[in-house]
Amino acid sequence: MLYNILDEVSELRLLQYYQSQALYNLIKRNREHLGRWMPWIDDQESEYAIYGFIRDSIGAFSQGEQLPLTIWHQNTLAGMVGLYEIKPHHRKAQIGYWLGAEFQGNGLATMSIRALLVHAFTELWLNRVEILVADHNTRSRAVPERLGFKLEGMLRRAFIVREDVQDLAVYGMTQHDWMEFQGSLVDPMS
Numbered sequence: 001m002l003y004n005i006l007d008e009v010s011e012l013r014l015l016q017y018y019q020s021q022a023l024y025n026l027i028k029r030n031r032e033h034l035g036r037w038m039p040w041i042d043d044q045e046s047e048y049a050i051y052g053f054i055r056d057s058i059g060a061f062s063q064g065e066q067l068p069l070t071i072w073h074q075n076t077l078a079g080m081v082g083l084y085e086i087k088p089h090h091r092k093a094q095i096g097y098w099l100g101a102e103f104q105g106n107g108l109a110t111m112s113i114r115a116l117l118v119h120a121f122t123e124l125w126l127n128r129v130e131i132l133v134a135d136h137n138t139r140s141r142a143v144p145e146r147l148g149f150k151l152e153g154m155l156r157r158a159f160i161v162r163e164d165v166q167d168l169a170v171y172g173m174t175q176h177d178w179m180e181f182q183g184s185l186v187d188p189m190s
Contacts, residue, residue: 013070019054117173
């Protein structure tokens with residue numbers, strides 16, 4: 001999945017060096033918005049730091065450990081989504097995602113993760129995908145719930161962001177869950 005059209009104005013693209021300026025600008029505009037949930041935001045204070053992040057992500061991609069994708073809406077960088085912690089032996093991975101505040105509410109996260117799930121379960125043949133979300137991030141928690149993930153538990157005091165100790169909600173989806181959920185979306189009257 002190096003490129004995926006989500007709808008007529010939105011798409012996923014593999015993270016590349018040429019995106020560094022757009023990524024830096026999006027993070028800069030959304031530093032406070034994203035900083036409540038993501039500890040790495042404060043480390044991205046320059047385009048040079050973003051370039052290093054991209055270098056590391058591309059390296060992990062080449063090793064089969066990540067699939068870092070950028071989300072584009074109306075030809076503007078809106079955020080990122082990806083598979084991380086890919087463990088081929090266990091056939092599992094985690095999904096991470098974020099959007100700039102101005103791009104929320106358009107279904108971009110849901111469409112992006114849905115496309116990523118198709119790739120994870122049909123191309124990579126993963127058996128399990130997890131999403132970990134700050135317990136009090138209700139907007140972000142709504143995404144896996146909307147997509148049929150199951151809440152499996154809470155990791156108490158598992159994450160620290162700007163000195164704020166947070167609980168993480170753990171959502172899981174197996175390949176079997178995904179196939180059942182896809183079946184539930186089919187209209188039996190059509």
